[in-house]
Amino acid sequence: MALFQDPLFGFCVIGIATFLLAGECLVKAKGLFGLIGFVLYILYLYSQLTDHSSYWLIAVMAVGVIFVVLDGVLITNGTVAIIGLVSIMLALAVASPSLPYGIGVSVAFWVGLFLSLLLIKTMPARTFWRRLALFDQSTSEAGYNSLNEETKLLIGKTGLTVSVLRPVGTIEIDGERYSAMTNGEWVQSGIEVLVTDVDGTKIVVKPLSIELEK
Known part of the structure; x- marks a missing residue:
């Protein structure tokens, strides 16, 4: 020893x-x-x-x-x-x-x-x-799927740009803020936009006016 x-x-x-x-x-x-x-x-x-x-x-x-x-x-x-x-x-x-x-x-x-x-x-x-x-994996997947379904409900809703979209920025819908993007347009803040598509957690919008960022 x-x-x-x-x-x-x-x-x-x-x-x-x-x-x-x-x-x-x-x-x-x-x-x-x-x-x-x-x-x-x-x-x-x-x-x-x-x-x-x-x-x-x-x-x-x-x-x-x-x-x-x-x-x-x-x-x-x-x-x-x-x-x-x-x-x-x-x-x-x-x-x-x-x-x-x-x-x-x-x-x-x-x-x-x-x-x-x-x-x-x-x-x-x-x-x-x-x-x-397996439980952690299924919980993560369930959480992602739930978030994806909730985000898809935004399609067709309108909101306002909180920041300039270049082409990514922040919008506000029903008092909630989301990260969103356009199809290439630069949009000024305070412009009304329409949610046209949701891919996963990516929200695609288009301006409802022609006031684009110059």
Whole structure:
């Protein structure tokens, strides 16, 4: 266990352990990543604790791991997982033999945590994360489609130019402002325009008078 007294070795061990344990929550590693990561954590804590009165840190770390797992499986809102991650980090840092060592361990913990996100790109993600990604995608698409349908309702309505259209600018319809464009004409501000077409979120208008920007 003498190796664990080297801050660089401890940094690497905690970084790898966190990478594997967090990766177990993100991808289908069949429990192997989680087992190795948890064993590395225990070995680190055991090497740093000098008396039985400090063994409560192992309990704190174990509770933190349980919180992370519970959040990923049951709660899924991230709040309990954050408490768990902070508990694990504190247990590892407090057990370190010196302040610089503890700071290094804390940095290694977060480095390993962020690096574990790369596993989602290379290994099969757990069902929860796939569903979350699909939900976000469908929500974005639904929001875009809803906005597109609302914008199409403007076709045939008239409004006033708030700024000069060159040929893009701002118009106001029923008290709401929109970005709009003409088919190439430059139109002065304060001119009445008619919405002739909507393509996605692009609003096309034409002036109802001949007062064009010169």
